[in-house]
Amino acid sequence: MGEHFTIVPEGSITTPQGFRAGGLHCGLKKIERNDLGAIVCDVPASAAGVYTLNAFQAAPLRITQESVALSAGKLQAVLVNSGNANACTGDQGEADAIAMRDEFADALGIDRMLVGVASTGVIGELLPMEKVRAGIAGMPATLKADGGEDFCQAILTTDLVQKMTCVQLKVGDAVVHIAGAAKGSGMIHPNMATMLGFMTTDAWIEPAQLHQLLREATDTSFNMVTVDGDTSTNDMVVVLASGLAAGGSEPLTPAHPDWDAFVAGFRFVAEYLAKAIACDGEGATKLIEVSVQNADNIDAARAIAKTIVGSSLVKSACFGADANWGRIIAATGRAGVPVNVNTVDVRLGDISVLEQSRPVKFDEELALAYLKGDQVNIYVNLNMGSASATAWGCDLTYDYVRINAAYRT
Incomplete structure (x- = not known):
């Protein structure tokens, strides 16, 4: 409601x-x-x-x-x-x-x-x-x-x-x-x-x-x-x-x-x-939601959110339940908009994995259990401004290739 x-x-x-x-x-x-x-x-x-x-x-x-x-x-x-x-x-x-x-x-x-x-x-x-x-x-x-x-x-x-x-x-x-x-x-x-x-x-x-x-x-x-x-x-x-x-x-x-x-x-x-x-993405097993917070402007927030959720490496990591935050930060940096490379925080659900662009020790087993769920929420706080945006996608699975390899048949 x-x-x-x-x-x-x-x-x-x-x-x-x-x-x-x-x-x-x-x-x-x-x-x-x-x-x-x-x-x-x-x-x-x-x-x-x-x-x-x-x-x-x-x-x-x-x-x-x-x-x-x-x-x-x-x-x-x-x-x-x-x-x-x-x-x-x-x-x-x-x-x-x-x-x-x-x-x-x-x-x-x-x-x-x-x-x-x-x-x-x-x-x-x-x-x-x-x-x-x-x-x-x-x-x-x-x-x-x-x-x-x-x-x-x-x-x-x-x-x-x-x-x-x-x-x-x-x-x-x-x-x-x-x-x-x-x-x-x-x-x-x-x-x-x-x-x-x-x-x-x-x-x-x-x-x-x-x-x-x-x-x-x-x-x-x-x-x-x-x-x-x-x-x-x-x-x-x-x-x-x-x-x-x-x-x-x-x-x-x-x-x-x-x-x-x-x-x-x-x-x-x-x-x-x-x-x-x-x-309902082809072959998908889970929804991925990426929220970018405190960006310099709305266009930057949207660009970063879409780049992360569209990354084949991020999508594959979610499918494999791999808490590889490096793929998230790499996608953030290649989105084509300015970022402060010293102020980025990243969370997987409630699990903090990066603070002020520095790794944070986290429980790998807890992260594995979270990533095995049917929805993965990724939060990226740029700490640059007040704009935010959210994008949605799904994991990349073996079935995606199978479905599209035989689409016409």
Whole structure:
């Protein structure tokens, strides 16, 4: 429970008022599991998105950005497929993404520019559009108010678990919900890592304000996750706000008395999804959380936290339960930002291993027992300023290599 919001235990992406979701198997995956899913709102919703920084941006992302721009920041539906990324597929891939958007809009009877599309899976293969078209035709019948789990299953690739959460809070006299669902397991690295994220809310918030909020929340959540140092061609987070629980005549802005409460709930959902992705990293056995404290500025804190959590040597040490703090300090020093090499403290959980950049005697057996747990917290205190940042990742295991050595097969 947060100070301003409560978690809805059985909540999903459809808990906010006005949303339905669904999923089905149309044959994009060999296994009989949903591979086409959709989220649909009863009304055109305020929409915002953030997208991969990979230069080879997949066709669906470009089409979704076009839809949001041409509809004045509104979307009413998002269609997502797994099993095929529709990336590096040239003009045909772009045409296929447009066809997905247009044909789903026609099936719903809404304006084509109110539909966004997303894809995830193998890069460089054309979509089997006859299968996709059959799935689109059947999708409206699957949409339901409790379709969140069907949607979550449809967006998985190498993920082992579904990732979703929901919170509620009071905005004025209304009870407002914020929900999220995501996929991501491998090819995960800061700055929109290999992932798809979807958030919904029934709050009334205008597109420009929603976009700013999403960008700020992304910087402290999705952009602070790394599994393997690879940034995907298809990463995207989209948020839709129906406004159907407004309970008053004022949209949410920083001037609203309940703005801080809404921001807290929004950031919680984004951070929850980001951590769930890190926990489900390919082959992972434990979550790694790196907290950098008392940095000179926020950019430095983030850079160091991401460098440590992304270090293959740090990740391997965590897998092997080796309290090798030298790998942590080495990553700190190569993060590309100034540090005072005489003032750094390092802890593994509650175990101090470095103080003022000097080794501290510690109980190796106690450290071994701690590192064998399912979460490792690494604290790095730079003692330089007042800025802090946290990043999340996972250990590097034999199974990561096995999974990715046979990804296409």
